[in-house]
Amino acid sequence: MRRKKSIMMEDIRENYRKLTLLLIERGLTITTMESATSGQIASLITDTEGASAIFKGAYITYCNQAKIMHGVPEEVIEKYSVYSKETADAMAKACAKSYMADIGIGVTGTTGNIDPDNPEASVPGEVYFSIYYREKLYSFQEKLGNLPTRLAYKMAVANEVCNELLRIIE
Numbered sequence: 001m002r003r004k005k006s007i008m009m010e011d012i013r014e015n016y017r018k019l020t021l022l023l024i025e026r027g028l029t030i031t032t033m034e035s036a037t038s039g040q041i042a043s044l045i046t047d048t049e050g051a052s053a054i055f056k057g058a059y060i061t062y063c064n065q066a067k068i069m070h071g072v073p074e075e076v077i078e079k080y081s082v083y084s085k086e087t088a089d090a091m092a093k094a095c096a097k098s099y100m101a102d103i104g105i106g107v108t109g110t111t112g113n114i115d116p117d118n119p120e121a122s123v124p125g126e127v128y129f130s131i132y133y134r135e136k137l138y139s140f141q142e143k144l145g146n147l148p149t150r151l152a153y154k155m156a157v158a159n160e161v162c163n164e165l166l167r168i169i170e
Contacts, residue, residue: 012159013047019162020048020055028102028169032058033070033095035082036109036127040154041161056099063117067091067108071098081121083109085128085139092132103169104132105161111153112146127157131165138168 023030023045032042042058045051061067064082068074071094072087080086091106109127125144130137142160147153 009155012155012162013044015159015162015166016044017048019166020045020051022166022169023054023103024050026169027054029054029056029099030103030105031056031095031099031101032105032107033061033067033072033091034058034105034107035061035067035091036111037107037154037157037161038062040151041105041107041158044158044162056101059095061091070094082118083115083121083123083126083128085130085141088128088130089132089137089139092130092137096132102133103165105165106130106132107157107161109142109157111144111150125153127153129157129161129164131161131168133165133168138164140164 034041039058039060045055059070061070064077072090076086076090088106088108091108092104096104107129110122110124112124115122127142130139142157144153144156147156
């Protein structure tokens with residue numbers, strides 16, 4: 001079982017290497033605002049040499065106040081909840097705007113447990129992510145099964161983000 005998990009992690013890392021090289025080749029800049037993934041996507045992008053040419057920076061906005069501080073309208077969180085398509089959309093747009101990047105990624109959701117600060121909106125394994133690219137939003141919802149670790153949840157979401165981003169820009 002350990003070997004299979006290791007192979008999957010390496011596959012995800014290889015896909016991010018391909019993504020980063022494609023972004024470099026096309027001269028497309030990228031940024032992230034991550035909550036549920038805690039900067040995992042930013043880390044995977046910057047694992048590839050040369051990423052500084054395209055990676056503008058990132059926000060890890062683990063609490064609602066951090067999201068608001070970095071451009072997510074408080075009204076969006078109040079109306080739709082912190083765990084929603086609308087919040088992920090606002091996150092993607094806000095980070096792209098503040099970093100003046102071609103691509104913004106926003107990720108919010110609940111990994112394996114109920115969020116004590118947002119229990120009414122927290123559904124374990126439900127994650128929303130958005131990709132803002134060329135003034136257009138692409139929104140996604142993932143319902144992950146039970147995964148063994150928080151890292152497994154982060155990598156599963158990062159994998160979906162990478163797959164969708166590659167599909168959008170290719």
